[in-house]
Amino acid sequence: MKSSILSRNNVKISGEGAQTMMFAHGFGCDQNMWRFITPAFQKDYQLVLFDYVGAGKSDITAYVDSRYNNLNGYADDVLEICEALALKDIIFVGHSVSSMIGLLAAVRRPEIFSKLIFIGPSARYINDDLGYIGGFERKDIEGLLDTMDKNYVGWANFLAPAIMKNPERPELGQELTESFCSTDPKIARKFAEVTFLSDNREDLNRLKVPSLIMQCSDDLIAPMEVGDYLLDHIPMSTLKVMKATGHCPHMSCPEETIDIIKSYLRNNL
Amino acid sequence: MSEMGIDDLDFAPCGYLSFRDDGVISVINQTLIEWLGYSDKDELRGKSVETIFPIAGRIFYQTHFYPLLKLHEKAEEIFFTLKGKDKQELPVICNARRKMAKDIVLNHCIFVPAVLRGKYEQELLTARRVAEDALSKNNELVATKVRLEKHSFDLDRRLGELKQMNEDLVQFGKVVSHDLQEPIRKIALFADKIALENNAILAKATLEQLRKINRECFQLRQLASNLERFISLNLQSELKGKVDLNQILKTALSKAKETLSGIDLGFMTDPLPEIYGYANQLEMLFFQIISNSIHFRDDNRVLEIRVTQSLYKQNVYRQMDGYYKYVEFIKITISDNGKGIGNKKGKDLFTIQKKAAVNSLGLTFGLAFCKKVVDNHHGVIFIDPGETIGTVINISLPVEHS
Numbered sequence: 001m002k003s004s005i006l007s008r009n010n011v012k013i014s015g016e017g018a019q020t021m022m023f024a025h026g027f028g029c030d031q032n033m034w035r036f037i038t039p040a041f042q043k044d045y046q047l048v049l050f051d052y053v054g055a056g057k058s059d060i061t062a063y064v065d066s067r068y069n070n071l072n073g074y075a076d077d078v079l080e081i082c083e084a085l086a087l088k089d090i091i092f093v094g095h096s097v098s099s100m101i102g103l104l105a106a107v108r109r110p111e112i113f114s115k116l117i118f119i120g121p122s123a124r125y126i127n128d129d130l131g132y133i134g135g136f137e138r139k140d141i142e143g144l145l146d147t148m149d150k151n152y153v154g155w156a157n158f159l160a161p162a163i164m165k166n167p168e169r170p171e172l173g174q175e176l177t178e179s180f181c182s183t184d185p186k187i188a189r190k191f192a193e194v195t196f197l198s199d200n201r202e203d204l205n206r207l208k209v210p211s212l213i214m215q216c217s218d219d220l221i222a223p224m225e226v227g228d229y230l231l232d233h234i235p236m237s238t239l240k241v242m243k244a245t246g247h248c249p250h251m252s253c254p255e256e257t258i259d260i261i262k263s264y265l266r267n268n269l
Numbered sequence: 270m271s272e273m274g275i276d277d278l279d280f281a282p283c284g285y286l287s288f289r290d291d292g293v294i295s296v297i298n299q300t301l302i303e304w305l306g307y308s309d310k311d312e313l314r315g316k317s318v319e320t321i322f323p324i325a326g327r328i329f330y331q332t333h334f335y336p337l338l339k340l341h342e343k344a345e346e347i348f349f350t351l352k353g354k355d356k357q358e359l360p361v362i363c364n365a366r367r368k369m370a371k372d373i374v375l376n377h378c379i380f381v382p383a384v385l386r387g388k389y390e391q392e393l394l395t396a397r398r399v400a401e402d403a404l405s406k407n408n409e410l411v412a413t414k415v416r417l418e419k420h421s422f423d424l425d426r427r428l429g430e431l432k433q434m435n436e437d438l439v440q441f442g443k444v445v446s447h448d449l450q451e452p453i454r455k456i457a458l459f460a461d462k463i464a465l466e467n468n469a470i471l472a473k474a475t476l477e478q479l480r481k482i483n484r485e486c487f488q489l490r491q492l493a494s495n496l497e498r499f500i501s502l503n504l505q506s507e508l509k510g511k512v513d514l515n516q517i518l519k520t521a522l523s524k525a526k527e528t529l530s531g532i533d534l535g536f537m538t539d540p541l542p543e544i545y546g547y548a549n550q551l552e553m554l555f556f557q558i559i560s561n562s563i564h565f566r567d568d569n570r571v572l573e574i575r576v577t578q579s580l581y582k583q584n585v586y587r588q589m590d591g592y593y594k595y596v597e598f599i600k601i602t603i604s605d606n607g608k609g610i611g612n613k614k615g616k617d618l619f620t621i622q623k624k625a626a627v628n629s630l631g632l633t634f635g636l637a638f639c640k641k642v643v644d645n646h647h648g649v650i651f652i653d654p655g656e657t658i659g660t661v662i663n664i665s666l667p668v669e670h671s
Contacts, residue, residue: 066592067584067593076584104581106581108582110579135326140324141325142325143324143325147326147329147348150394151329151333220328246331263474
């Protein structure tokens with residue numbers, strides 16, 4: 001059971017510390033996205049990286065629609081890895097949609113988590129009629145899913161072979177993981193739907209573990225209002241607005257990202 | 270033959286623009302300017318290329334298009350929707366290429382309108398979604414049918430087995446409650462009678478032995494009646510319904526307090542939700558736990574009982590692999606500052622214990638009752654192993670009827 005979960009989620013363990021930091025990638029990516037961040041924590045923590053089922057080098061055959069058609073199924077991935085490794089008191093770092101996945105996991109099993117760190121989180125992406133601002137209108141999201149669908153054929157043909165098999169061109173595989181994270185296109189499309197249509201606002205005040213919200217300036221996917229909303233609704237949360245722009249500060253501004261995480265962990269933020 | 274100049278490109282029958290890696294538009298042709306409804310190139314030159322995409326297009330550009338272009342140095346036949354000056358939308362097909370020019374990389378893109386093509390695509394897409402939907406429903410249906418047949422078969426067998434077990438239990442219960450109780454009662458009675466009538470002639474030791482017979486009989490009867498209660502929990506006569514846990518807890522508390530008159534205790538509880546369950550059983554569950562707290566209190570301090578709750582979502586399937594349905598669960602934690610009931614034993618505490626006979630209140634029997642009630646609600650009960658002070662009991666129950 002243990003080894004099957006570790007291979008299912010392509011779990012990689014490294015680092016020299018006693019306490020565990022777990023890094024969870026976001027939509028359309030895999031664990032490679034953390035490569036600029038993890039070296040900074042190598043000495044002081046045990047690092048656990050993984051790919052969600054359907055992403056990266058995970059076991060795609062483990063994808064079950066009824067499990068992964070909502071974020072709770074992804075939270076099960078996180079908890080099953082923690083159980084397989086008997087992890088306790090971990091620091092969970094989640095990017096984008098992984099923030100809410102981590103939150104759902106910690107709401108269910110608070111004793112496993114000591115701190116949560118959210119990078120570019122959002123509890124709901126779509127604005128509602130009652131004044132909630134998520135940054136998107138429903139038609140924007142439909143447009144995105146539409147665009148993904150329209151490019152699906154080319155996308156699948158184009159990317160899939162490059163990801164799956166390229167023994168004669170290893171440098172391509174290398175480059176691919178570095179410049180774009182690999183995901184099965186069909187699952188990516190489904191994950192996009194699950195992510196962008198999710199609404200976890202009612203789960204926020206159930207969190208009993210301290211958390212850090214890292215809000216980027218000028219983030220298309222999670223605008224400033226979303227960060228403020230999370231701060232208001234998650235007990236024991238801290239908000240840090242970053243200088244970094246865009247949705248992927250751990251790729252574009254790793255230094256600032258590392259500094260903020262480190263000062264939060266030293267309790268002086 | 271003259272080479273194509275920038276003027277020709279300006280009026281070429283396709284939209285053209287190039288942008289730098291920081292996203293800034295460097296060149297844009299007249300055709301594209303007109304299609305997008307701008308009057309001057311300077312309205313776009315120097316701006317971010319994302320200006321001409323609606324939000325969906327911007328996400329697609331950031332997460333898919335640009336990384337792809339960067340990786341392969343080209344992208345072909347990408348469907349995009351562009352956004353004009355007045356927010357009008359223009360579906361296009363885009364080909365792009367990266368090229369080093371002097372010391373800077375430029376990303377060159379041409380756009381061909383795909384309004385008609387787009388409509389056709391849309392129709393195809395709609396048709397594909399319908400077909401996929403139908404197919405997946407059909408596949409699901411076929412698979413479900415196969416599973417259903419298998420389950421029906423299994424279910425039928427199990428129902429048969431359960432029915433048999435239930436009948437056995439009914440018989441067993443009857444034996445325990447009547448047939449077994451009566452001889453025990455008689456043995457006790459006769460022992461009593463012998464002792465009473467022959468008090469003068471019997472040796473002291475013999476009288477003591479008769480008293481022991483009597484005591485053992487009493488305990489045996491207690492055990493029998495506890496067993497009967499335990500078994501009766503299997504025979505569900507009560508109907509499930511909405512249960513207000515606050516009310517249940519209140520009643521259980523006052524009943525538990527009655528077991529020890531004059532008991533002084535502090536009680537704090539979170540507000541609890543309504544759940545779907547057996548009201549009487551749940552009341553007994555809380556009664557047992559609170560009675561245990563009272564019984565195993567530490568006389569050095571006033572007993573404090575604290576009830577907290579948290580809600581979370583979890584897969585409701587516990588026995589079958591590969592089935593998922595996430596529903597709301599409540600975890601109720603009841604902690605006290607008493608002596609703590611053998612935390613090291615963990616699971617064993619929830620089984621029927623011999624000690625029950627010795628204890629007139631049947632307290633340790635109580636935990637076996639608790640587990641039974643929780644099982645009947647498809648939940649889980651466990652004791653926190655790590656606690657040093659008092660006892661911490663956790664109960665997880667599904668909130669709604671699934």
